[in-house]
Amino acid sequence: ETGVTQTPRHLVMGMTNKKSLKCEQHLGHNAMYWYKQSAKKPLELMFVYSLEERVENNSVPSRFSPECPNSSHLFLHLHTLQPEDSALYLCASSQELGTFNTEAFFGQGTRLTVV
């Protein structure tokens, strides 16, 4: 049983669809992250939320819109995606303690296919 749960596990969507990815952490952490994992590329950090406030946005296109309503939940809203956005989207959480963070704990990811 993972401390970080992502739904759905798989998603196929058309380029004109709107969908959302959901992440929930049960670890009492105060920071949450979205990473993108594409084939043959290193994991890329997309967004960081610390204490429910977005603190990092790594030049991600506006067709990806994150939302963090509370410290346990993180969403990634998707609209008008492109086929190159097909990837594994991983959510992670950690506990921020000043300049020291615990290691990041990851969910099992959502495999997104854009057709």
Next chain:
Amino acid sequence: AQTVTQSQPEMSVQEAETVTLSCTYDTSESDYYLFWYKQPPSRQMILVIRQEAYKQQNATENRFSVNFQKAAKSFSLKISDSQLGDAAMYFCAYRSPLSQKLVFGQGTRLTINP
């Protein structure tokens, strides 16, 4: 910006043998954290071992140990007594103490031969 390089896209080892996965990184910082994560077919990234750069002693977790060479900016992972359940993608990652961002290498796919 920091970078992490894993030069071995694939490795294989016989069950019960020892294997070493390589990782090098580039940074101008003197203090930082290094991690090895394992990603099995279930896709969940699992922390294997972590190392704080200010510690000279190499981290060890049961069958997993690292060889941390700070001057050479090298951080290799040694897996002893390899087991079938060790088969996975292994990622080396770097984190600055001033950031929550993890910088990952490209990964090494490890196969265990029975």
